[in-house]
Amino acid sequence: MDVLLWIIAAVALAVAEIFTTTLFLLMFSAGALAAAAVAGLGASVPVQGGVFVVVSALTLVALRPVLLRHLHRSGPVGMGTATMQGATAVVVEQVDTEHGMVRLDGELWQARSLEGFGTYPPGDRVTILETAGGTVVVWHDDPPGITDLLS
CATH class of the missing domain: 2.40.50.140 (Nucleic acid-binding proteins)
Structure with a gap:
């Protein structure tokens, strides 16, 4: 049951990201997917919450700036x-x-x-x-x- 809730949260956050396009909510969606994975392995609710917080924080700090730099690079993109x-x-x-x-x-x-x-x-x-x-x-x-x- 916990797995399903985390997956619903991940999907909801990913859909909300479509409307914000800030890559902020997407990082929390990644955290929710990680929490769903540990829930599927039988981890307790506090462990699931901890994984959610840690993965969300790491992706916000490490992944989001890289993605933003890539998306906002200067110069025209040739086609x-x-x-x-x-x-x-x-x-x-x-x-x-x-x-x-x-x-x-x-x-x-x-x-x-x-x-x-x-x-x-x-x-x-x-x-x-x-x-x-x-x-x-x-x-x-x-x-x-x-x-x-x-x-």
Whole structure:
């Protein structure tokens, strides 16, 4: 019976956290789940309460600041192909101004070289300048003046 009460309390606290979004009540929910676990092992009510208090306090002090820092980190979070700009890829199929293939973070991408800037054989490292319709436009890795092109 104690287990069920602790689980209900944990769920209620987690649901309430959805409305506050402070990560405060979520720490108490973790404490209630820990108390439910020790209740399931047959611990007495005072031990269950102690586990609830200790786990809630530890998560408030140790876990919550880390989670808040992670959630409120500065700078925009990139999404989609825009995050690929400036990344380094490896040519897996010869790249020229018409077609080719590169590997970026374990994924294969259709590629072509920047107009008028040659051919890159397999194994070459290239920098992604932009994406155009699912194809990445590349240039030799870290060429002089690359930062001017990316701006």
